[in-house]
Amino acid sequence: MFLSNSSRSSRNKRVKTRFGRIILFLFAACLAPFLAAGPGWAAGSITISGSSMLFPLEQVWAVAYMKSHPGVHISVASTGSGFGISNAANGNITIGASDAYLTKDLRKRYPNLVSVPIAFDDAQVIYNVPGLPKSVTLRFDGKVLARIFLGKIRFWNDRQIRALNPGVHFPHTRIRVVHRADASGTTFVFTDYLAQTSSEWFNQVGRDMSPAWPVGSGYNGSDAVVAAVMSSPGSIGYVGLGWVKEYKLTTAALKNLDGYFVEGSVDTIRKAGHAALKDPSFPDDFNRSMVWNIHGKDVYPDANFEFWMINTNLDGETMKHVRDLIMWALSEGQNAKYTVDSGFAPLPFRPLKGRLDKIIHRLLPGNSYNVRSPG
Amino acid sequence: MSVVETGKQEKLLQRKEALERRVTGKETMVQSDRIFGWGLKAGGLLIMALFLVVLLVCIVTAWPSIRKFGFSFLWSQAWNPSRGIFGGLTYIIGTFWVTGIALVISIPVAIFSALFLSDYAPKWMSGIVSTLMEMLAGIPSIVFGAFGITFMVPILRDHLEPFLANTLGTRWDFFNGDALGYGVLAAGIVVGFMIVPLVATVTRDSLLMVPQEMVEASYALGATKAETLFFVKLKAVIPGIVGSVILGFGRAVGETMAVLLLIGNQASIPETIQDVGYTISSLLANTFTYAVIDPLYAAAEVELGLILLMMTLVVNTLGRKLLMRLMGGRLAGSVGGG
Numbered sequence: 173m174f175l176s177n178s179s180r181s182s183r184n185k186r187v188k189t190r191f192g193r194i195i196l197f198l199f200a201a202c203l204a205p206f207l208a209a210g211p212g213w214a215a216g217s218i219t220i221s222g223s224s225m226l227f228p229l230e231q232v233w234a235v236a237y238m239k240s241h242p243g244v245h246i247s248v249a250s251t252g253s254g255f256g257i258s259n260a261a262n263g264n265i266t267i268g269a270s271d272a273y274l275t276k277d278l279r280k281r282y283p284n285l286v287s288v289p290i291a292f293d294d295a296q297v298i299y300n301v302p303g304l305p306k307s308v309t310l311r312f313d314g315k316v317l318a319r320i321f322l323g324k325i326r327f328w329n330d331r332q333i334r335a336l337n338p339g340v341h342f343p344h345t346r347i348r349v350v351h352r353a354d355a356s357g358t359t360f361v362f363t364d365y366l367a368q369t370s371s372e373w374f375n376q377v378g379r380d381m382s383p384a385w386p387v388g389s390g391y392n393g394s395d396a397v398v399a400a401v402m403s404s405p406g407s408i409g410y411v412g413l414g415w416v417k418e419y420k421l422t423t424a425a426l427k428n429l430d431g432y433f434v435e436g437s438v439d440t441i442r443k444a445g446h447a448a449l450k451d452p453s454f455p456d457d458f459n460r461s462m463v464w465n466i467h468g469k470d471v472y473p474d475a476n477f478e479f480w481m482i483n484t485n486l487d488g489e490t491m492k493h494v495r496d497l498i499m500w501a502l503s504e505g506q507n508a509k510y511t512v513d514s515g516f517a518p519l520p521f522r523p524l525k526g527r528l529d530k531i532i533h534r535l536l537p538g539n540s541y542n543v544r545s546p547g
Numbered sequence: 548m549s550v551v552e553t554g555k556q557e558k559l560l561q562r563k564e565a566l567e568r569r570v571t572g573k574e575t576m577v578q579s580d581r582i583f584g585w586g587l588k589a590g591g592l593l594i595m596a597l598f599l600v601v602l603l604v605c606i607v608t609a610w611p612s613i614r615k616f617g618f619s620f621l622w623s624q625a626w627n628p629s630r631g632i633f634g635g636l637t638y639i640i641g642t643f644w645v646t647g648i649a650l651v652i653s654i655p656v657a658i659f660s661a662l663f664l665s666d667y668a669p670k671w672m673s674g675i676v677s678t679l680m681e682m683l684a685g686i687p688s689i690v691f692g693a694f695g696i697t698f699m700v701p702i703l704r705d706h707l708e709p710f711l712a713n714t715l716g717t718r719w720d721f722f723n724g725d726a727l728g729y730g731v732l733a734a735g736i737v738v739g740f741m742i743v744p745l746v747a748t749v750t751r752d753s754l755l756m757v758p759q760e761m762v763e764a765s766y767a768l769g770a771t772k773a774e775t776l777f778f779v780k781l782k783a784v785i786p787g788i789v790g791s792v793i794l795g796f797g798r799a800v801g802e803t804m805a806v807l808l809l810i811g812n813q814a815s816i817p818e819t820i821q822d823v824g825y826t827i828s829s830l831l832a833n834t835f836t837y838a839v840i841d842p843l844y845a846a847a848e849v850e851l852g853l854i855l856l857m858m859t860l861v862v863n864t865l866g867r868k869l870l871m872r873l874m875g876g877r878l879a880g881s882v883g884g885g
Contacts, residue, residue: 382834
């Protein structure tokens with residue numbers, strides 16, 4: 173009795189020590205990278221957080237940038253644009269990523285933030301109309317689209333839809349509106365287009381990353397929106413360029429300012445950007461992400477800038493790293509292997525230069541976009 | 548009375564002294580006991596502090612909304628973040644819809660399966676089913692949500708919802724909605740599945756605790772097996788069932804991921820059982836990271852969270868009271884604790 177007891181307790185002890193060693197090892201393994209990285213890491217550490225839409229692009233950027241710039245550590249997180257803006261303002265993170273620009277209210281609330289455009293994206297309308305051949309591209313204008321999303325046009329064979337699509341045979345199927353449930357930049361871009369083109373929409377709903385949708389059903393994330401539209405006959409929804417490419421979706425052509433019906437693509441989005449930046453009325457501080465009211469033939473009317481929000485109160489050392497990163501992102505980072513492959517269109521580069529000078533100057537006086545200072 | 552009590556106390560004291568005398572190294576024992584006691588006290592206080600801190604933080608964060616909208620927050624449907632108008636009725640009612648459907652579906656299923664397990668199933672089978680049920684209770688809610696999307700939604704959309712609309716729907720508008728698949732019915736059914744194991748295990752355990760004498764007495768009076776089950780055993784375990792339903796309510800009312808995936812997240816009050824809706828927890832999960840951009844917006848969402856907390860507190864307290872009355876104040880604490 174006594175013997176067996178003691179042998180058991182010694183076995184227990186042995187197990188405990190082994191267990192203890194494993195714990196110690198795991199602990200050390202967790203700690204090692206921190207110790208090894210040491211002071212160099214703390215010096216060049218940049219945290220980017222915010223927009224879930226920008227997240228994939230930021231990830232490939234971070235990997236490429238850290239490879240070519242040893243000593244700089246970038247950590248990226250997808251937390252939502254609202255989080256990005258508010259946490260860049262209060263200094264919790266270095267760069268806040270946002271799909272939406274700083275509206276007047278936000279500029280008042282966060283006066284220290286500067287928005288830097290870093291990529292181009294859009295919102296495109298997808299649909300699932302029973303019996304419609306895949307080759308048919310539907311056409312919409314802002315007014316009809318707004319009336320659909322307000323629940324005022326309820327069937328696919330409505331007179332107003334048929335008027336825009338002569339020769340297309342529509343079934344008498346109920347329209348099922350599909351929208352995003354989570355706060356989303358795509359939603360902002362889409363509702364901005366509706367608000368700019370339909371006074372009905374402007375008055376009843378307005379533009380927001382999470383508006384009060386009058387009808388429909390909401391899904392968390394663009395993937396869920398695609399799944400819902402594809403699986404329920406009669407649906408209409410919206411997603412960004414990246415998802416259209418990934419799922420090879422048929423999208424609607426939207427009516428632009430000059431009355432042309434244009435489908436969204438890297439090409440038509442960039443054309444919209446070019447045209448917008450040439451327009452003298454476009455604000456210098458980029459505080460208008462939408463480029464809907466732009467003249468031109470191949471100009472997609474629902475494109476937008478994606479932004480990084482920078483706090484002008486960053487300390488000098490951090491600001492230097494941030495400035496270098498922005499410059500890299502706006503030059504090398506615009507390469508199609510980063511932008512287009514992550515579902516974005518590269519910025520229309522040259523016309524941006526003058527305005528970027530001003531923004532970079534405001535961020536860090538004495539520096540501008542074309543100064544490629546090595547550090 | 549008091550004489551007896553002092554006598555008791557004296558006896559206790561004597562016993563304690565005897566114990567202390569027997570123990571060597573008296574000082575250290577007392578010391579270690581004291582330290583142990585402090586440790587336990589710290590643990591207990593920490594729980595109290597944690598609850599108070601959570602409550603306090605919620606109230607402070609929600610204060611701008613509480614002050615601005617007052618009680619009208621409870622019965623206003625207006626929710627427009629871009630205009631700074633908030634009212635929570637839509638989400639509160641949506642939460643009740645899902646919880647209600649979940650309970651209506653889960654309670655009968657759970658009671659039937661509990662009766663089957665305790666009285667009808669052969670031993671080998673009840674063992675297997677009980678184990679499976681416990682495993683079912685441990686499945687993460689996101690898995691239930693995925694199951695709902697891939698399995699329940701198509702069935703509801705193509706079969707059950709059109710069927711309801713064409714049969715019951717012709718008489719009552721309540722069942723005559725658009726068969727989308729997603730909606731309060733899908734969310735309610737899946738949440739119902741999630742709480743069946745919870746309600747069933749507690750009910751089965753209470754059924755197994757019914758004294759054999761009662762059952763024998765019932766048989767002796769000439770009752771059949773079914774009569775005994777329904778009128779004797781089931782009646783005896785009503786408090787257990789009520790307690791488990793309260794637990795189920797607590798789970799259903801706060802369920803987030805499965806509901807978020809299935810309910811259709813549309814801020815409108817459902818009029819038919821096929822309609823889409825929105826619950827408090829799915830709203831917070833969907834939009835809270837964005838709401839922090841505006842203090843009032845965040846306050847309104849935290850206030851909804853507080854309402855959710857109050858709902859569980861009220862139901863738990865009422866449930867305990869009810870149990871107390873049903874059981875004559877005996878078992879309540881052990882069953883009602885949500």
